Structures are given as C-alpha cells and as structure tokens.
Amino acid sequence: MDLLVEVDVSCPHCGEVFPLQIDTSQGEHTMIEDCSVCCRPITLQLECLPGEVLSMREED
Numbered sequence: 001m002d003l004l005v006e007v008d009v010s011c012p013h014c015g016e017v018f019p020l021q022i023d024t025s026q027g028e029h030t031m032i033e034d035c036s037v038c039c040r041p042i043t044l045q046l047e048c049l050p051g052e053v054l055s056m057r058e059e060d
C-alpha cells in the first residue's frame, strides 16, 4: 500500500493551490509546511487512515 498520498493544499495566505504529499501512516497529526508559492508556513491538521486522507484543515 502506498502510504504517501498527494493532496491539493490551498494556502490560507495567498490562496494558491499546490500539491503536497502526506504521510498517511501517522494517523491524526499536525504538520507545518511552507507554501510552495509564497513560502509562508501553513499549519495542516490532518486525519488519516493508512493510504487515505480523511480530512485536512489549513490554518495560517
């Protein structure tokens, strides 16, 4: 099973959407990722099952 799942993240700072790989083996977790467009940090709250992203919330 592929535990890395690609999702589209929409940046709360600049509004751009970019693809990001999520490690779904970590279950419910928070990660901080820099926007690939404006380089500002985005806090992502993720709920995952192995191989599947159940929900994602982007916060600045």
Ligand SMILES: [Zn+2]
Pocket (backbone or CB within 6 Å): 011, 012, 013, 014, 015, 016, 035, 036, 037, 038, 039, 040
């Ligand atoms: Zn951005």
